[in-house]
Amino acid sequence: MINLATSLGQTQTPEAVMFWILGPSAVLAALGMLLVKKAVHSAILLAWVMITLAIFYIAQDAVFLGIVQIVVYTGAVMMLFLFILMLVGVDSADSLTETIPGLRPIAITAAIGFGGLLVSLLGRATLGRQMVGLTVANTDGNVQELAKKLFSTYVWPFEVVSALLITAALGAMVLAHHQRTIIRPTQREQSINRFRGDSMASAAGLPGPGVFARHNAVDVPALLPDGSAAAASISATLKARGDVIDSRIFELSEVDTSVEEEK
Amino acid sequence: MSTTAQLIGADPGWLIIVKAALVFIVCVVLTIMSVWGERRIVARMQQRSGPNRVGKFGLLQALADGVKLALKEDLIPAAADKVVFILAPIISATTCFMSFAVIPITGEVTLFGHKTAMQLTDIPVGVLYVLAIASVGVYGIVLAGWSSGSTYPLLGGLRSSAQVISYEIAMGLSLVAVFIYSGSMSTSDIVAAQGKWWYAVVLFPSFVIYCISMVGETNRAPFDLAEAEGELVGGFHTEYSSLKFALFFLAEYVNIIAVSALATTLFLGGYHALPGLGFTETWLGGWFTLIWFFIKVLFFFFIFVWLRGTLPRLRYDQFMQFGWKVLIPVSILWILVVATLRVLSLQGASRAVVLAFAIGIVIIVMAVNILFENSKTKKKNMPVAQSAKPSFAVPELPIQVSSINVSQKGGDRV
Numbered sequence: 001m002i003n004l005a006t007s008l009g010q011t012q013t014p015e016a017v018m019f020w021i022l023g024p025s026a027v028l029a030a031l032g033m034l035l036v037k038k039a040v041h042s043a044i045l046l047a048w049v050m051i052t053l054a055i056f057y058i059a060q061d062a063v064f065l066g067i068v069q070i071v072v073y074t075g076a077v078m079m080l081f082l083f084i085l086m087l088v089g090v091d092s093a094d095s096l097t098e099t100i101p102g103l104r105p106i107a108i109t110a111a112i113g114f115g116g117l118l119v120s121l122l123g124r125a126t127l128g129r130q131m132v133g134l135t136v137a138n139t140d141g142n143v144q145e146l147a148k149k150l151f152s153t154y155v156w157p158f159e160v161v162s163a164l165l166i167t168a169a170l171g172a173m174v175l176a177h178h179q180r181t182i183i184r185p186t187q188r189e190q191s192i193n194r195f196r197g198d199s200m201a202s203a204a205g206l207p208g209p210g211v212f213a214r215h216n217a218v219d220v221p222a223l224l225p226d227g228s229a230a231a232a233s234i235s236a237t238l239k240a241r242g243d244v245i246d247s248r249i250f251e252l253s254e255v256d257t258s259v260e261e262e263k
Numbered sequence: 264m265s266t267t268a269q270l271i272g273a274d275p276g277w278l279i280i281v282k283a284a285l286v287f288i289v290c291v292v293l294t295i296m297s298v299w300g301e302r303r304i305v306a307r308m309q310q311r312s313g314p315n316r317v318g319k320f321g322l323l324q325a326l327a328d329g330v331k332l333a334l335k336e337d338l339i340p341a342a343a344d345k346v347v348f349i350l351a352p353i354i355s356a357t358t359c360f361m362s363f364a365v366i367p368i369t370g371e372v373t374l375f376g377h378k379t380a381m382q383l384t385d386i387p388v389g390v391l392y393v394l395a396i397a398s399v400g401v402y403g404i405v406l407a408g409w410s411s412g413s414t415y416p417l418l419g420g421l422r423s424s425a426q427v428i429s430y431e432i433a434m435g436l437s438l439v440a441v442f443i444y445s446g447s448m449s450t451s452d453i454v455a456a457q458g459k460w461w462y463a464v465v466l467f468p469s470f471v472i473y474c475i476s477m478v479g480e481t482n483r484a485p486f487d488l489a490e491a492e493g494e495l496v497g498g499f500h501t502e503y504s505s506l507k508f509a510l511f512f513l514a515e516y517v518n519i520i521a522v523s524a525l526a527t528t529l530f531l532g533g534y535h536a537l538p539g540l541g542f543t544e545t546w547l548g549g550w551f552t553l554i555w556f557f558i559k560v561l562f563f564f565f566i567f568v569w570l571r572g573t574l575p576r577l578r579y580d581q582f583m584q585f586g587w588k589v590l591i592p593v594s595i596l597w598i599l600v601v602a603t604l605r606v607l608s609l610q611g612a613s614r615a616v617v618l619a620f621a622i623g624i625v626i627i628v629m630a631v632n633i634l635f636e637n638s639k640t641k642k643k644n645m646p647v648a649q650s651a652k653p654s655f656a657v658p659e660l661p662i663q664v665s666s667i668n669v670s671q672k673g674g675d676r677v
Contacts, residue, residue, distance in 0.1 A: 051399070067392050143448060
């Protein structure tokens with residue numbers, strides 16, 4: 001392992017190059033995350049910010065932290081975000097109309113003020129004790145030393161946080177869970193019912209839509225032998241929406257089939 | 264810090280670039296060959312001959328297909344989100360190569376006069392790095408599904424994200440036992456720790472769980488629900504054509520090789536020779552280990568093809584149930600067992616204690632299995648609800664024959 005931070009305060013050239021490429025790109029991505037209209041674009045930019053942060057951690061010799069940042073945040077948390085965001089569709093974008101007049105200047109002022117406060121506070125923050133340096137902290141290896149700290153000094157907060165997370169997950173499950181009022185038939189029961197029911201009509205599957213040789217779109221019901229439309233051949237959603245075309249217009253008798261004779 | 268890490272750390276810059284290029288070339292060539300190999304093997308399993316026209320034995324078929332794909336018209340659907348639509352295959356194709364950076368392909372060899380090992384870099388958390396890269400690679404599939412702006416790709420993308428998140432947990436848990444036993448997360452240390460016994464033998468349950476979840480992770484049959492052609496047309500890549508589709512195609516095969524390489528590294532002793540053939544490791548100045556490595560990788564690849572040729576696709580809910588209710592609990596219990604054994608052996612417990620513990624575990628597992636089987640037979644014997652007799656004529660159901668008395672003439676039915 002190359003020790004990049006051997007001399008404190010001095011940055012080696014490769015690290016400086018990496019910083020000046022990734023740093024601005026991270027800041028741009030973070031700003032873009034706030035400013036783009038589509039939620040999924042925002043999520044991608046946030047994922048990029050997380051990855052650049054992870055690369056910075058790795059460059060600072062916090063290899064484990066950097067990799068875990070990608071696995072946990074980019075791989076799991078952001079992926080779950082994306083999972084939800086994908087359901088909103090490609091075309092949807094945030095509406096930019098103000099519902100409360102004058103909200104935008106107030107929000108911008110508050111954001112800049114809060115940001116300034118954070119920067120000034122964090123800039124002046126001290127650890128309260130002397131730094132020991134990476135070489136001392138990582139005597140037995142980065143992962144081993146982290147594990148020692150987590151499972152000895154910080155075992156109580158660690159366990160409390162995990163209990164909190166489990167409680168949150170259980171709570172979400174309890175809130176989202178609902179008791180079935182009727183038992184859902186299993187695949188086996190459904191299959192048996194298809195053949196033991198009053199009618200054999202559904203035994204071989206529902207009829208497909210479309211009129212033979214004339215039209216095969218999903219919104220055109222198939223015709224039964226007596227010329228009436230087969231209701232089962234159309235999706236219930238289309239029926240409810242009223243998006244069904246009368247199949248009789250495709251009947252041969254309705255179409256002009258006369259052939260003009262040549263003179 | 265392992266000796267391999269020191270060996271690689273001394274590489275000059277140009278050698279790193281040469282090794283990176285070599286890894287890239289090997290991946291691409293292996294992809295082309297594995298596409299051909301898969302088609303030939305599946306064909307043999309289905310009593311066909313497979314591609315045999317382009318080149319000797321059809322060896323150049325995949326290359327010809329690649330050229331054909333590249334020359335096709337590149338379509339971007341009107342409803343697609345253009346930027347993300349182009350970005351998605353690029354993410355897929357770039358991340359799949361990155362995991363090879365930490366895979367030790369050979370032992371100590373001499374390359375252009377430099378003593379080195381065919382491994383691009385060795386970081387102390389190498390295996391976690393592979394997991395991280397895999398989780399970024401999923402973005403390609405998920406974003407492809409979303410940006411296409413149509414229903415089937417979206418469903419494929421959703422399925423894929425749920426699938427990979429669930430199976431990555433099982434995969435990560437199966438690796439924990441390896442970390443506990445080898446005392447390291449670096450790939451070269453893990454290979455070195457397997458000098459005597461492969462972890463596929465020592466940690467057999469972990470090996471099985473990893474093998475199952477690596478199929479789930481790469482979206483391959485029987486877990487290819489993200490591109491189930493019977494249900495979702497092509498899944499996430501339905502709207503893709505030409506080079507963008509080729510990138511997804513490439514990514515899928517490179518991913519297969521990557522997870523196979525990781526399985527080789529973690530469970531089959533990496534570049535080490537088969538037990539008893541250790542003397543071959545010094546042949547060709549150490550380069551013979553490369554052959555061992557690729558034999559093991561191709562063995563896993565053959566299993567991938569075999570699975571595809573044999574098993575039908577799982578139903579989605581069964582697939583998720585299997586991941587969450589079987590693989591994850593089993594691997595957590597197994598980690599408990601492994602950790603206890605490890606602590607016992609590290610604290611110098613006598614062989615009798617370890618043996619007693621192991622026997623206790625085996626007895627518990629067998630008891631649970633018996634209870635499970637009993638409840639299964641009970642469930643099977645439960646009466647099926649009978650509905651009323653249908654109003655139309657049906658053929659009579661076969662008579663239930665409980666026993667046949669053969670002693671009497673004609674064999675009366677009782």
